[in-house]
Amino acid sequence: MPRVxxxxxxxxxxxxxxxxxxxxxxLDTDEPSALGGQGAGPAPFxxxxxxxxxxxxxxxxxxxxRKGWDLGEFRAxxxxxxxxxxxxxxxxxxxxxxALNDAQWQRLLEIVANTxxxxxxxxxxxxxxxxxxxxxA
Numbered sequence: 504m505p506r507v508x509x510x511x512x513x514x515x516x517x518x519x520x521x522x523x524x525x526x527x528x529x530l531d532t533d534e535p536s537a538l539g540g541q542g543a544g545p546a547p548f549x550x551x552x553x554x555x556x557x558x559x560x561x562x563x564x565x566x567x568x569r570k571g572w573d574l575g576e577f578r579a580x581x582x583x584x585x586x587x588x589x590x591x592x593x594x595x596x597x598x599x600x601x602a603l604n605d606a607q608w609q610r611l612l613e614i615v616a617n618t619x620x621x622x623x624x625x626x627x628x629x630x631x632x633x634x635x636x637x638x639x640a
Contacts, residue, residue: 517541551624552581552593558620559595566614572607575600593624 510525512532519540523530532547534540545553559579567574578598585591597615615621 517543520544548583552583555593555595555618555620555624556581558618559597559615562618563597563611563615566611567601570607572603573601574603 508526510523512521512523514521519534519538520543521532523532530550531544532550533543534546535542538546540546556579559581560577564574564577576599580596580598582594583591584594595615597611599611603611
C-alpha cells in the first residue's frame with residue numbers, strides 16, 4: 504500500500520511531554536496541568552481537531568478556487584464533545600467573509616462533509632500495532 508503520511512513520537516523525561524515528527528515538521532504534545540502534564544503543547548485531541556480543521560480549510564479553499572468563488576477570509580471553528588453515553592461528537596462551524604450565495608454555501612457544506620480527513624474520522628481507520636526493537640541503549 505502506498506504511504507499517505509508518516510509520524511514518529513519520542514518521549515522526554517518531562518512527564519507527558521513528547522516530541523513528534525509529522526513528515527518533516529517537529530511538534531510537541533502534552534497534557535494540561537489538570538491532567539498531570541505541563542501544558543507545554545497541544546493535547547492529542549487538540550491535534551485531532553487541528554487535523555480536521557486543516558483539511559476542512561484546504562479542501563474548501565481548493566474547491567472555491569476551482570469554481571472561481573471568493574471565500575475571502577475563511578475560518579472554521581471545531582468543538583469536540585462527549586455525550587452522556589461516552590460517544591464523541593465534532594461540531595464544525597464555517598465562516599467566510601466572501602460574498603457567497605445560499606446555493607454556494609449549500610455546496611460547500613456538501614463538500615466539507617466529504618473531505619479526506621472527515622471521511623477517515625467518520626468511517627474509521629484500521630489501526631494495527633506491533634512491538635518494535637528497543638533502539639540504542
